[in-house]
Each structure stands twice: as structure tokens, then as C-alpha cells.
Amino acid sequence: MSRYSVTSIVFLVVFTGMLVVYKVFTIPIAWIIGLVIAYLAINLVGSFYLSASYFVRVISRGSPSSGAISITFDDGPIVGKTEKILDVLNHYKVKAAFFCIGYRVQQNVSLTTRIHNEGHLLGNHSYWHKNTFDWQSAKKISEELKETDTAIRETTGRSPLFFRPPFGVTNPMVAKAVRQKNYTVIGWSVRSFDTVIKSKKKLFQRITRKLKPGDVVVFHDYSDSMLAILPEFIAHVPTLGLKIVRLDELLQANAYE
Numbered sequence: 380m381s382r383y384s385v386t387s388i389v390f391l392v393v394f395t396g397m398l399v400v401y402k403v404f405t406i407p408i409a410w411i412i413g414l415v416i417a418y419l420a421i422n423l424v425g426s427f428y429l430s431a432s433y434f435v436r437v438i439s440r441g442s443p444s445s446g447a448i449s450i451t452f453d454d455g456p457i458v459g460k461t462e463k464i465l466d467v468l469n470h471y472k473v474k475a476a477f478f479c480i481g482y483r484v485q486q487n488v489s490l491t492t493r494i495h496n497e498g499h500l501l502g503n504h505s506y507w508h509k510n511t512f513d514w515q516s517a518k519k520i521s522e523e524l525k526e527t528d529t530a531i532r533e534t535t536g537r538s539p540l541f542f543r544p545p546f547g548v549t550n551p552m553v554a555k556a557v558r559q560k561n562y563t564v565i566g567w568s569v570r571s572f573d574t575v576i577k578s579k580k581k582l583f584q585r586i587t588r589k590l591k592p593g594d595v596v597v598f599h600d601y602s603d604s605m606l607a608i609l610p611e612f613i614a615h616v617p618t619l620g621l622k623i624v625r626l627d628e629l630l631q632a633n634a635y636e
């Protein structure tokens with residue numbers, strides 16, 4: 380049972396109890412309003428705080444005993460950007476995971492094939508990645524995920540099991556869609572903020588200052604500041620006594636059907 384289900388049951392029990400007490404003993408109505416606001420606030424935080432596993436189980440890190448970290452790239456493949464990332468990864472012989480947007484996979488078949496052929500993982504990151512993704516019905520979300528799976532399968536021959544929710548947002552509809560295929564929902568433990576941090580020095584400091592075994596770092600294909608520090612970052616990780624391994628190895632989980 381999800382934390383959302385448990386919270387909802389507790390809320391309903393307490394809410395019903397308060398209504399009875401309100402009728403019989405006239406408690407302040409503000410108590411009941413406060414309870415409803417608290418319930419809504421918990422759900423809101425649960426939507427945006429992916430690693431809380433509130434609506435669905437989310438894996439945000441690997442084992443601390445792994446002695447390793449993984450790096451992941453969201454929102455690609457993007458011609459003119461992703462190739463440069465692949466060149467750096469190849470140079471350092473590092474394998475990464477790419478959480479791809481379905482329509483971009485279909486538009487960039489040869490680039491997607493290159494990601495796969497060079498030994499990197501492909502994960503599902505929705506088909507359109509629109510702002511309205513989370514507002515759709517579970518059926519619509521499920522269809523989007525299937526379309527992305529199909530795009531990846533038709534390109535690489537493999538159907539992904541790893542799904543990273545767009546914007547890191549989950550809710551009951553996303554949770555229901557995810558359960559239909561039993562995806563492993565992937566979060567992160569190190570959020571680089573590479574789409575907003577333009578300073579190379581600040582970005583490097585942010586992702587390295589607390590890096591520890593088991594960490595999953597999230598980058599974005601289109602970040603120029605990330606690309607600028609990627610070689611330095613990859614070279615720095617071993618100096619912390621850490622390896623960089625592919626996400627499925629770090630999590631000891633199957634990335635494909």
C-alpha cells in the first residue's frame with residue numbers, strides 16, 4: 380500500500396471522527412478545516428518530492444556499499460547536444476543512462492541508435508514531456524508511456540523498464556499508469572540544477588561537494604554548463620574513491636523487459 384493510501388485512510392478516519400465530535404461536542408470548525416489543509420499540503424509535497432515515494436515506490440539511489448555512482452541525462456536525444464555528451468563518455472569509457480522523450484527518439488533515430496550501440500541505457504521519460512503531463516488521466520499517461528516504449532523498442536530492439544517522471548512529479552494518475560507495466564520509477568539523489576546554474580564553478584561544486592557512494596546524478600542533454608564541466612567531473616569522481624557505473628548495475632535492477 381502506498382504512503383498516499385495510508386495517509387488518505389488515516390485522514391478519512393480522523394475527518395469522520397472529527398465530524399461526529401463536531402456535531403456532539405461542538406469543537407471549533409477551524410480544527411476540521413486545519414485537518415483538510417494539512418492533508419492537501421501533505422499530498423502537494425508528496426507530488427513534488429519524488430524520493431518520498433509517496434504515490435509510488437521511487438528508487439533514487441543505489442547501495443552505499445557499491446562504492447559507485449551513476450550519471451543520468453534527461454530530455455534527449457537532442458541533435459547537436461547529445462553527441463557531445465557521448466564523445467566525452469566514450470573518451471572516459473563511462474556508461475550512463477539517458478531518459479529519453481519519445482517524440483525525440485522518433486525524430487532522432489540514428490542518434491538514439493548511437494546511444495544504445497555505445498553501451499548506454501535508455502529509459503522512458505514520457506512521449507511529449509508537456510507541462511500538462513501530470514494532469515492527464517491514468518489511461519492517457521499509460522498510452523504516452525507505451526508510445527515511448529515503442530519508439531525505443533523500434534529503434535534499439537529493447538523495451539525499457541526504467542521510467543523517470545517528467546519534472547519529477549507524481550500523483551495518483553501517474554502511479555496507476557506506472558503500475559500497469561510495473562515500471563521501476565527512477566529518481567535521483569543529486570539534482571544538479573544544470574538547467575539553471577550557468578556558472579561552471581558553482582555547478583561543479585554543487586555536484587561534487589557531498590557526492591557519496593550510491594548517488595544518482597541527474598543532468599540534462601541540453602545544458603551547456605553541464606557539458607563544459609562533464610570531463611572534469613568524470614575525472615574527479617575516482618579521486619573521491621568512487622567509480623561510475625551504469626544505472627542498472629548500481630541499482631541491481633533490469634533496465635529492459
Ligand SMILES: [Zn+2]
Nearest residue numbers: 453454545546
Ligand atoms: Zn525532463
